[in-house]
Amino acid sequence: MLAGRAGAESPYRRGWSRDGWIAGVSAIAAAGAMSIGGTVAPLTARDIVGLSPGCINPFDRGATRHYSEAVDGASDVLLGAVVAAPLALMLDTRVRDDWETCTLMYAETMAMAVILPEFGKGTFDRLRPFVYNPDAPLDEKTTSDAKKSFFSRHTSVAFASAVFVSTVYGDYHPGSAAGRYIWAGSLLAAAAVGVMRYESGEHFPTDIVVGAVAGCAAGYFVPRIHRAGGERLSLRPDFRGSRPGLALELSL
Numbered sequence: 001m002l003a004g005r006a007g008a009e010s011p012y013r014r015g016w017s018r019d020g021w022i023a024g025v026s027a028i029a030a031a032g033a034m035s036i037g038g039t040v041a042p043l044t045a046r047d048i049v050g051l052s053p054g055c056i057n058p059f060d061r062g063a064t065r066h067y068s069e070a071v072d073g074a075s076d077v078l079l080g081a082v083v084a085a086p087l088a089l090m091l092d093t094r095v096r097d098d099w100e101t102c103t104l105m106y107a108e109t110m111a112m113a114v115i116l117p118e119f120g121k122g123t124f125d126r127l128r129p130f131v132y133n134p135d136a137p138l139d140e141k142t143t144s145d146a147k148k149s150f151f152s153r154h155t156s157v158a159f160a161s162a163v164f165v166s167t168v169y170g171d172y173h174p175g176s177a178a179g180r181y182i183w184a185g186s187l188l189a190a191a192a193v194g195v196m197r198y199e200s201g202e203h204f205p206t207d208i209v210v211g212a213v214a215g216c217a218a219g220y221f222v223p224r225i226h227r228a229g230g231e232r233l234s235l236r237p238d239f240r241g242s243r244p245g246l247a248l249e250l251s252l
Contacts, residue, residue: 011171012226014101026111033115036122042144053132060204063129067136067201075154075196082158082189086165094172105222106164112218113160121148130201152203155211158193162186163219
């Protein structure tokens, strides 16, 4: 059995009852997402000629007016910084003593934050906003990736990292005044990634909102499952319906 830190000062535990399930579910989900994503056929130039932003709901329509490769690249850079932010937790002695458990939890969080959007991208084949923009190059519009707008992986990963670092810090330092600033700063950085994905023409607002929700769930529930006493919360594969999925269960 994997042994977590035994001292009462550690808020987390790890073991096969938690991590074995998460690893197995993640592997199954990743395989399913890859098989779904591989079936996406790219648009042709003829398909693009007939597209009109008028068919998009009013809430999302404004995204079709945006396209910027520079902003797209900047969102990658900011995302990298947000993903690296949990390394700052290692400056804390209590977290550093639990580095194996924290590293494992973060790896699991990132795996979920990456895998979950892949199901949406392969299932819905939603066109990215820039496909409707005449300023975007045709070679970008005719790739398979141009049909993978729903939902935003960048936003999912950014919010997963932000919520993870804030949740973990709070669990090690409950009631700390610094926790409020960590929450505010990390969520602001994650939100900035979402704004950049909109401004670059890569995603609609609804893609970004759903990505944020998925990321927040991953960033919160993985530490919650590992929290001492977290046996009440479990993650398991769900094969109901036509596609495999994940089920989060709370035992009362």
